[in-house]
Amino acid sequence: xxxxxxxxxxxxxxxxxxxxxxxxxxxxxxxxxxxxxxxxxxxxxxxxxxxxxxxxxxxxxxxxxxxxxxxxxxxxxxxxxxxxxxxxxxxxxxxxxxxxxxxxxxxxxxxxxxxxxxxxxxxxxxxxxxxxxxxxxxxxxxxxxxxxxxxxxxxxxxxxxxxxxxxxxxxxxxxxxxxxxxxxxxxxxxxxxxxxxxxxxxxxxxxxxxxxxxxxxxxxxxxxxxxxxxxxxxxxxxxxxxxxxxxxxxxxxxxxxxxxxxxxxxxxxxxxxxxxxxxxxxxxxxxxxxxxxxxxxxxxxxxxxxxxxxxxxxxxxxxxxxxxxxxxxxxxxxxxxxxxxxxxxxxxxxxxxxxx
Amino acid sequence: xxxxxxxxxxxxxxxxxxxxxxxxxxxxxxxxxxxxxxxxxxxxxxxxxxxxxxxxxxxxxxxxxxxxxxxxxxxxxxxxxxxxxxxxxxxxxxxxxxxxxxxxxxxxxxxxxxxxxxxxxxxxxxxxxxxxxxxxxxxxxxxxxxxxxxxxxxxxxxxxxxxxxxxxxxxxxxxxxxxxxxxxxxxxxxxxxxxxxxxxxxxxxxxxxxxxxxxxxxxxxxxxxxxxxxxxxxxxxxxxxxxxxxxxxxxxxxxxxxxxxxxxxxxxxxxxxxxxxxxxxxxxxxxxxxxxxxxxxxxxxxxxxxxxxxxxxxxxxxxxxxxxxxxxxxxxxxxxxxxxxxxxxxxxxxxxxxxxxxxxxxxxxxx
Numbered sequence: 001x002x003x004x005x006x007x008x009x010x011x012x013x014x015x016x017x018x019x020x021x022x023x024x025x026x027x028x029x030x031x032x033x034x035x036x037x038x039x040x041x042x043x044x045x046x047x048x049x050x051x052x053x054x055x056x057x058x059x060x061x062x063x064x065x066x067x068x069x070x071x072x073x074x075x076x077x078x079x080x081x082x083x084x085x086x087x088x089x090x091x092x093x094x095x096x097x098x099x100x101x102x103x104x105x106x107x108x109x110x111x112x113x114x115x116x117x118x119x120x121x122x123x124x125x126x127x128x129x130x131x132x133x134x135x136x137x138x139x140x141x142x143x144x145x146x147x148x149x150x151x152x153x154x155x156x157x158x159x160x161x162x163x164x165x166x167x168x169x170x171x172x173x174x175x176x177x178x179x180x181x182x183x184x185x186x187x188x189x190x191x192x193x194x195x196x197x198x199x200x201x202x203x204x205x206x207x208x209x210x211x212x213x214x215x216x217x218x219x220x221x222x223x224x225x226x227x228x229x230x231x232x233x234x235x236x237x238x239x240x241x242x243x244x245x246x247x248x249x250x251x252x253x254x255x256x257x258x259x260x261x262x263x264x265x266x267x268x269x270x271x272x273x274x275x276x277x278x279x280x281x282x283x284x285x286x287x288x289x290x291x292x293x294x295x296x297x298x299x300x301x302x303x304x305x306x307x308x309x310x311x312x313x314x315x316x317x318x319x320x321x322x323x324x325x326x327x328x329x330x331x332x333x334x335x336x337x338x339x340x341x342x343x344x345x346x347x348x349x350x351x352x353x354x355x356x
Numbered sequence: 357x358x359x360x361x362x363x364x365x366x367x368x369x370x371x372x373x374x375x376x377x378x379x380x381x382x383x384x385x386x387x388x389x390x391x392x393x394x395x396x397x398x399x400x401x402x403x404x405x406x407x408x409x410x411x412x413x414x415x416x417x418x419x420x421x422x423x424x425x426x427x428x429x430x431x432x433x434x435x436x437x438x439x440x441x442x443x444x445x446x447x448x449x450x451x452x453x454x455x456x457x458x459x460x461x462x463x464x465x466x467x468x469x470x471x472x473x474x475x476x477x478x479x480x481x482x483x484x485x486x487x488x489x490x491x492x493x494x495x496x497x498x499x500x501x502x503x504x505x506x507x508x509x510x511x512x513x514x515x516x517x518x519x520x521x522x523x524x525x526x527x528x529x530x531x532x533x534x535x536x537x538x539x540x541x542x543x544x545x546x547x548x549x550x551x552x553x554x555x556x557x558x559x560x561x562x563x564x565x566x567x568x569x570x571x572x573x574x575x576x577x578x579x580x581x582x583x584x585x586x587x588x589x590x591x592x593x594x595x596x597x598x599x600x601x602x603x604x605x606x607x608x609x610x611x612x613x614x615x616x617x618x619x620x621x622x623x624x625x626x627x628x629x630x631x632x633x634x635x636x637x638x639x640x641x642x643x644x645x646x647x648x649x650x651x652x653x654x655x656x657x658x659x660x661x662x663x664x665x666x667x668x669x670x671x672x673x674x675x676x677x678x679x680x681x682x683x684x685x686x687x688x689x690x691x692x693x694x695x696x697x698x699x700x701x702x703x704x705x706x707x708x709x710x711x712x713x714x715x716x717x718x719x720x721x722x723x
Contacts (some may be wrong), residue, residue, distance in 0.1 A: 018518075040361060046496040047493075047494045047495075050493030051494070051495075053493075054479075054490055058479075058481075089599075138477075138479045139479070140473065140476060140477020141479060142475065143471075144473060144491075144535075144538065145494070147441055147465040147466055147469075147473070148542070149463045149464075149467040149495060150463075150494055151463065346656060352437075353443060354434065354438070
């Protein structure tokens, strides 16, 4: 108490200016420290930006990217050709949503665009990411890179963001390409809803390919050699695209066996089990979501019984309702991507990087 | 040699130390002559499973110094450098560079420390200039400063002509020189080089050594070189630390180490005489306390437990030999190293054969 009063006295005795000075200095020091920290953070972020720029330039200059782009455009054109050649027949039976049919119609021998993308999208993602980290390691640039003042996650983030940007550009350009050629061919302008559905479809496609990109980055962190990670990625791709449905039906058959005297309940159980297992596959998730988005007549992604349909008025679902149906698919794909990302982070953060 | 005065970084280094002194670097780091170490480790240990890569390392390196971390392959030199950079987490112990904790503030450490890894790699489809620019951007430098510095550094390392070639076409020596430029892009106070002289031709080696010397002498940077090539390092290092099996067995100036070795009773004398016949060899062998006499080229190397110069002079005069060469071998790192290595080998009895064998290879590599 006494000390308090003494100090107060001394303050009041001394002129106010030094005290003021002190205050300002204190504050300015605090500000300087804050600025320093902010500058540190912004410098760390500039590291991410520098990496992003470099990766983008690398992608755009690489022959690999050009090959993938050519492949995608070629398949787009082929599927579009198939769709247009079958368009008049399809329009004869159902003349609504002609624009969307450009994406979903398959030719007599050529699969539809959506099928093509579901099959080839993984390839794009894998190509962009399978050697992201391990090629840096084998070139001996990784330890030089991480001895720079950047956070380690910036390396993965930069690579993923660059890949994702490339994917987005690729997907948008092929969507625009199909739309433009389709309009020229058919001469029918799309309605706002059709444009919206096409946009959601492209968004789904981008997320789907980004999942494969993050998967391949995970493999590139885990595997020492680029070839190993490429093989792993391709193996998973083929498994999901071709064998997952077989596995699902075998597993469902084992869990809910159907014989000649099976009841309706058993058949339903079997089918539901099969669908749920199939949905573990990003390939199936994407295909299901896209067929719902691109076809307004699809009312549910699950099994529906004739009794449940009785009294229902046939009609189209609005875009909002369709999106609502596939919302779980989108979150599922995003969650899978996040899991792959988390795996890459954990794998990379604790990895000791030595020279090649 | 007072490095502190000519080192521009010393003042800030001291300030940095003061800031952390209150927290956990409570120990007084100032040595007898009042210098603050810029690199400081306390009980730094790294284990891989049961294998100890680096054991209880206590090291102080002062500003403006060229410090050589020497040892055979697998002695724990690279592990030490990785821990100093925060690229690898120590099992126990701590390290500070410029007052910053290497494990807790790796970003701040990496801002002041340049690291030239063993066998440095560049993005092969980018030119040398583009590689440097990328490093500059990663360090968050403004563009005009980056361009200015690139030109300066390319000039400094003599790579101006090759700057716009893709680095995929570079030779190893060129990569190494570009690596030095790359390290200097961030204007580091401390430069850590891992085996910088490996696989470089003698001319390139000489240039590199000159360059490294200039970095310390002209710019006042602290340089830590890890290497197993003793002879090159010997030429430029102010102090060396000898590493065997993860342990720092000796540390100090090369002449200090030599002196302490002589005190421990090893003296190496080079000598030659006229007439150069077998009698002289017998005379050398008959000197008191001589361990071995070897003929190397046109002179003999005499190892003895203490100085035999006096006795040799007297005896050779009596026997009618004219000495044409008599030289005490002092600053020979290879000898020092061999000595410490043998000591370390005696301490750990197990696996002696393996170690001795490896040392044999290492000794040759040194030459």
